[in-house]
Amino acid sequence: MREHFFWGGFMKKTQIFISLFAFVTFILLSTNLYADSAESVVTEGHSHEDVKRGERFFKGLLPFDREYSSCVSCHNLNRVDTLNWNPSAMDIAIKYADKDFESFQSSVMNPVGIKMEASHVNFDISEEDLKTVKVYLDNLAHTGVPPAKPTHYNLILFLFLGLLITWAVVELIFIRKIKLKFIPLIILLGAFGWQVKMIVTDAIKLGRQENYAPDQPIKFSHKVHAGENGIDCMYCHTTAEQSKSAGIPATDLCMNCHILIREGTNSGKFEIAKVVDAAENGHSIEWKRIHNLPDHVYFSHAVHVGSGKLDCMQCHGPVEEMDIMQQHSDLSMGWCVNCHRDTEVDFGNNGYYEHYVKLHEEMKSGAIDSVKAVDIGANDCMRCHY
Incomplete structure (x- = not known):
């Protein structure tokens, strides 16, 4: 009777534990599940249906019989690993958010520049449908692109391994129903070892960002500038030999070349126009720092580059081959x-x-x-x- 009472109580507690685990897993997986369901703020005078219709045209879902490429095939909505030379949907949305439809229509239907003319050849869309695309982009400029949803697979795996460890310990000490004792022992050691491996691996990664490659405000390619055009690193990073930091080139330095070069072979005019606009209006380009060290670490470029005569690629890798600049070493x-x-x-x-x-x-x-x-x-x- 006592054994039956113990077994019944244990099974009830186990069911509660498993139910709680399943509930937590469901909550983790459904994080941000309904983030997109909230109605966004739309352009004044237009409905939510106008936004959705414009989105369908932008993504190529409409019209069904179109013979031209969709907008999203060139102007991506989400971040990509390789450099997409075309402006993103968000870039276009921000640029034309404060402009009237006629300006947007002229840019799309009567493009200026070799690159853009080639991209928009045979592009055919009615004025009414293009208006809905403008509504969608205006709304996108206001709401922004939905953030990437986080994944929780490692956490779920860690919790599942913990569940296996709990079962193995209970089986070895209390239940003892399995005759082959080495089975729960192997499960216990294997699950515990895998948990330790996960903890050690993540602990080693703390503060490190190897392969970190954030989106920059301008699509600048080191492959084009340092590789194809052979621009020396020190021409742009002028303080690398004398200062702690290698420095970020001022916009005026960029204009030494782009005072004449206003259209790129790959990028067209859009990205270079950002540099020109920043120079003419005195705006700073807010580049994102890629190589970061902890606050308790001192590093000087002057010692390594100026005195030690190290080549830049010894730390930064083959920069002249990178369209998207990333951290090459773990530092x-x-x-x-x-x-x-x-x-x-x-x-x-x-x-x-x-x-x-x-x-x-x-x-x-x-x-x-x-x-x-x-x-x-x-x-x-x-x-x-x-």
């Missing part, structure tokens, strides 16, 4: 320490290292044939943390 302490151990210093003909008299004498006598960064204190803790 972890281990990565820096290993670099200091492996990198030979330009020691012989570098005035910065003249005061290392003993090392110079050893090199002249042949006692050593090279000097690594670690040999001159690069891995001393206080060099980076003070």
